[in-house]
Amino acid sequence: MYKILEKIALNKDIDYLVVEAPLVASHAKAGHFILFRIDEMGERIPLTIVGTKGDGVELIVQKVGYTTCKLGEMKVGDFLEDFVGPLGNQIEIHPEYKRVLGIAGGVGAAPLLPQLRSYHEVGVKVDLVIGAKNKELMILLDEFREICDHVYITTDDGSLGEKGFVSDILDDVLDKEDYDHAIVIGPLIMMKHVSKMLLDQGIDTAVSLNPIMIDGTGMCGNCRVLIGDQTYFACIDGPDFPAKGIDFDLLMARQGYYDEEEHTCKIGRGYDEK
Amino acid sequence: MMKNRVKMEELDEQTRVTHFLEVACGYQEDEAVFEASRCLDCKNPRCVDACPVEIDIPGFIKAIKERDFAHAYRVITEDNILPSICGRVCPQESQCEGACIVGIKNEAVSIGALERFVGDYACEHIKTKKVDVKKLGYKVALVGSGPASLACAAVLIDHGVDVDVFEALHDYGGVLMYGIPSFRLPKDIVKEEIQVLKDKGVMFHKNVLVGKSITLDELKEEGYKAIFLGTGAGLPSALGIPGEHASGIYYANEFLTRVNLMGSNNFPSFKTPVKIGQKVAVIGGGNVAMDAARTARRLGASEVFILYRRDMDSLPARKEEVHHAIEEGIDFRLLESPVMFEEEHYQVKSVKTEVMKLGDLDQSGRRRPVGTKEYRVHQVDSVIVAIGQSPNPIVKRATPELQTDKWGRIVTNDQGETSIKDVYAGGDIVLGAATVILAMGAGKKAAFEMLKKFGH
Numbered sequence: 063m064y065k066i067l068e069k070i071a072l073n074k075d076i077d078y079l080v081v082e083a084p085l086v087a088s089h090a091k092a093g094h095f096i097l098f099r100i101d102e103m104g105e106r107i108p109l110t111i112v113g114t115k116g117d118g119v120e121l122i123v124q125k126v127g128y129t130t131c132k133l134g135e136m137k138v139g140d141f142l143e144d145f146v147g148p149l150g151n152q153i154e155i156h157p158e159y160k161r162v163l164g165i166a167g168g169v170g171a172a173p174l175l176p177q178l179r180s181y182h183e184v185g186v187k188v189d190l191v192i193g194a195k196n197k198e199l200m201i202l203l204d205e206f207r208e209i210c211d212h213v214y215i216t217t218d219d220g221s222l223g224e225k226g227f228v229s230d231i232l233d234d235v236l237d238k239e240d241y242d243h244a245i246v247i248g249p250l251i252m253m254k255h256v257s258k259m260l261l262d263q264g265i266d267t268a269v270s271l272n273p274i275m276i277d278g279t280g281m282c283g284n285c286r287v288l289i290g291d292q293t294y295f296a297c298i299d300g301p302d303f304p305a306k307g308i309d310f311d312l313l314m315a316r317q318g319y320y321d322e323e324e325h326t327c328k329i330g331r332g333y334d335e336k
Numbered sequence: 337m338m339k340n341r342v343k344m345e346e347l348d349e350q351t352r353v354t355h356f357l358e359v360a361c362g363y364q365e366d367e368a369v370f371e372a373s374r375c376l377d378c379k380n381p382r383c384v385d386a387c388p389v390e391i392d393i394p395g396f397i398k399a400i401k402e403r404d405f406a407h408a409y410r411v412i413t414e415d416n417i418l419p420s421i422c423g424r425v426c427p428q429e430s431q432c433e434g435a436c437i438v439g440i441k442n443e444a445v446s447i448g449a450l451e452r453f454v455g456d457y458a459c460e461h462i463k464t465k466k467v468d469v470k471k472l473g474y475k476v477a478l479v480g481s482g483p484a485s486l487a488c489a490a491v492l493i494d495h496g497v498d499v500d501v502f503e504a505l506h507d508y509g510g511v512l513m514y515g516i517p518s519f520r521l522p523k524d525i526v527k528e529e530i531q532v533l534k535d536k537g538v539m540f541h542k543n544v545l546v547g548k549s550i551t552l553d554e555l556k557e558e559g560y561k562a563i564f565l566g567t568g569a570g571l572p573s574a575l576g577i578p579g580e581h582a583s584g585i586y587y588a589n590e591f592l593t594r595v596n597l598m599g600s601n602n603f604p605s606f607k608t609p610v611k612i613g614q615k616v617a618v619i620g621g622g623n624v625a626m627d628a629a630r631t632a633r634r635l636g637a638s639e640v641f642i643l644y645r646r647d648m649d650s651l652p653a654r655k656e657e658v659h660h661a662i663e664e665g666i667d668f669r670l671l672e673s674p675v676m677f678e679e680e681h682y683q684v685k686s687v688k689t690e691v692m693k694l695g696d697l698d699q700s701g702r703r704r705p706v707g708t709k710e711y712r713v714h715q716v717d718s719v720i721v722a723i724g725q726s727p728n729p730i731v732k733r734a735t736p737e738l739q740t741d742k743w744g745r746i747v748t749n750d751q752g753e754t755s756i757k758d759v760y761a762g763g764d765i766v767l768g769a770a771t772v773i774l775a776m777g778a779g780k781k782a783a784f785e786m787l788k789k790f791g792h
Binding site: 085086089099103104105106128129143144145146147148149276277279280281282283284286288293298309311312315316319320323324326327330 | 514549586603729
C-alpha cells in the first residue's frame with residue numbers, strides 16, 4: 063500500500079500529489095513514469111513522475127477519466143493499492159546544446175517540467191511556450207519561471223497571455239532565438255501540429271507519449287507507437303520519442319478506442335462528462 | 337483392467353461459454369482410486385523419465401490406490417510444489433502420459449488428472465506449516481513470481497534458505513495469473529498453491545520491477561547471495577504485416593491480461609474494459625490461441641475462428657484444449673496465413689489470408705506451409721494475434737553485461753548460471769516461450785545448483 067503524503071489542488075481540474083514509494087523515489091529520473099491502481103478492482107493508469115521529495119514521488123494529475131476523478135476524491139493519509147516504477151526510460155540530456163525550447167499544452171506542463179529542469183541543471187538555456195484553456199487551468203508557471211529565460215503564454219480565451227493556441231505564437235518565438243532542440247508535451251492533436259511546425263523549421267523535436275497501458279513492462283503491446291515503419295512500445299522504448307515520423311492519427315484513434323466504456327464508468331459514478 | 341481411462345466430468349458446452357468457471361471438474365475420490373488402479377507400477381517407470389521434474393509418478397499413484405491422499409501429496413511435492421496447477425496445464429500427452437506403457441494398447445493412465453486430484457485434495461485438507469529446518473544463514477532473491485521462481489523458491493525454503501520473490505505486477509503467479517484463463521486454471525487454485533509457499537516462509541513483494549525499481553547490483557549490495565531471473569517471455573511477437581497497428585487488433589498478452597489479471601469480463605465492476613465485438617479472428621495454433629479464442633466466446637463473440645497456417649494435426653496446443661475449443665464452437669480455418677489487415681479509420685475490418693499447402697519437412701520436423709497465391713478475406717470486428725512471445729528485455733537493458741543470444745534469451749551455463757557471477761536464470765527467459773513445467777524444472781535445478789555452491 064502506498065500512502066498519499068501531500069495533496070494540493072492546483073485548480074478545479076488538476077491536483078498535485080506526493081505518494082510514498084521509496085524504491086520509486088530513489089530511482090526516478092526525468093522522463094520516467096509510474097503505474098498506479100487505486101484498489102483491487104481498479105485499472106492501471108500511467109502518470110509521469112514530476113519530481114521526488116524524500117521517499118515521496120511527486121505527481122500532477124488532471125481529473126479526466128474515472129480513475130483520475132476517483133483519485134481526486136482521495137485525501138492525505140489514504141492509500142493506493144498499487145504503485146510501480148520508475149517505468150520507461152530517462153530522457154537523454156545533451157549538455158552540448160545551447161538553447162532548448164519546451165512547449166506545453168494543458169497538463170503536459172507537468173511531464174515537461176522535470177525535462178527542462180534537467181537541461182537547466184547542466185547549464186543549457188531553456189525557454190517555454192505554454193498554453194492552457196484559461197488562466198485558472200494554467201499550472202507550474204512559477205516553477206518554470208525559475209529555470210526559463212523566457213516564458214511565452216497563451217490561453218484559449220485570452221484570460222492570460224496571448225489569446226489562442228501555442229501554435230499561433232510559435233513562429234514569432236522561433237524568429238527570436240535559435241534552438242538546438244524542442245520538447246513538445248500536451249494533447250496528441252497539439253503535439254501533432256506543433257511538432258510538424260518545428261520539424262518544418264528543421265528543429266530536432268521530441269514528444270512524450272502517454273498511450274493506454276496495462277502492465278507497463280513491454281508485455282501487453284497496447285502502447286504501440288508507429289514511427290516510419292518501425293513499431294515501438296511506449297512503456298519500454300519511450301515514453302519520449304523523436305517526433306519525426308510518428309503516426310499521430312493512429313495514436314489518436316487508439317487512444318479513443320475505449321471512450322464509450324470510460325463514459326460508462328464515469329456515469330456510474332456520477333462524474334459528469336464534459 | 338479397464339481399457340479406457342475414467343473421464344473427468346465436464347461442464348456442458350452450451351452453458352459454459354456464458355461464464356468463466358472451470359470446464360473440467362476433476363475426479364471424485366472413488367474415481368481417482370479407480371483410475372489409479374489402472375497403473376501397472378512399472379519397475380522402470382518411463383513416465384518418470386518423461387517428466388521434466390521427475391515426479392515419482394508410480395509412487396503417488398500407489399498412495400492414491402491406498403487412499404492415503406496426504407501421502408500422495410507428500411510424494412508429489414518432493415519434486416513439484418504446484419500439483420493442482422501442473423495437473424491442469426502440463427502437456428501430459430507428450431510427457432508422462434505419452435510414455436505410459438498402458439497407453440501402448442489402451443488409453444494411458446490419466447496421470448495429469450490424478451496429480452490435479454491430489455493437489456486439490458491438499459488445498460482443501462492439508463495445512464502447510466512454516467518450514468522447520470536449520471537456517472543456512474543466507475538469502476536469495478528471485479525475480480518474477482511465475483512457475484520458474486515458484487519452483488526455485490520451494491526448493492530453497494525447504495533447505496533453510498531465506499527467499500524473497502520480487503514481482504512487477506500486482507498479483508503473484510506470472511503467466512499463471514495473467515495468461516491462462518480461469519476456465520482452464522481457476523485463479524483461486526493459483527493463489528492457494530502460492531499460499532503454500534507463503535506458509536512455508538517465502539516472502540513475496542509486489543510492484544517491484546527489478547532493473548527499474550532496484551538493480552541487480554543493488555540486490556547484491558543488500559546481501560543476497562544469489563539472484564534467480566525468472567522473468568518470462570513477456571514480449572509479444574508481431575506478424576509484421578500491413579495494418580497490424582489498427583484498433584481492434586490485440587496481442588494475446590494484452591487481451592488475456594485484460595480479462596485474467598484485470599477482470600474486464602466483470603466490467604464495469606472492475607474498471608478495465610475489453611471490447612471484442614461479434615466476429616473474432618485468432619491467429620495462431622498454440623495453447624495461447626485456444627485460450628484467447630475460448631475467452632472471446634465467453635465475452636459474447638458469436639463467430640470466433642482460428643487462423644492457422646498448418647493443418648489440424650500440426651496444432652501445437654494441448655489436445656484437450658483443441659477438443660474443448662471445438663466443442664465450444666470455435667471454427668478452425670486451417671492452412672491459411674494472414675498477409676494483411678484492412679482497416680477503416682484505424683479500426684480493423686477484415687483479415688486477408690493466403691491459402692497454404694504443406695510442403696517438405698522443415699527443421700522442426702513438420703511439413704512446411706507453402707503459399708498458393710490463392711487469397712481469402714474474413715470480415716472481423718477484432719483480431720487476436722497469438723503467434724508467440726519473446727523474452728522480456730527489461731533486466732537485460734538495465735544490465736548490459738548480462739549475456740543474451742540473438743533472440744534476447746539469457747545465456748546460461750550447465751549450472752543455470754548467467755554471464756554474471758551468482759546470477760542464475762531459468763524458464764522462458766532462457767528457453768523462449770515454452771511450458772510451465774519446463775520453467776519449473778529450470779527453477780528447481782537452479783535452486784539445487786545454488787545449494788551446492790553456497791552450502792546446504
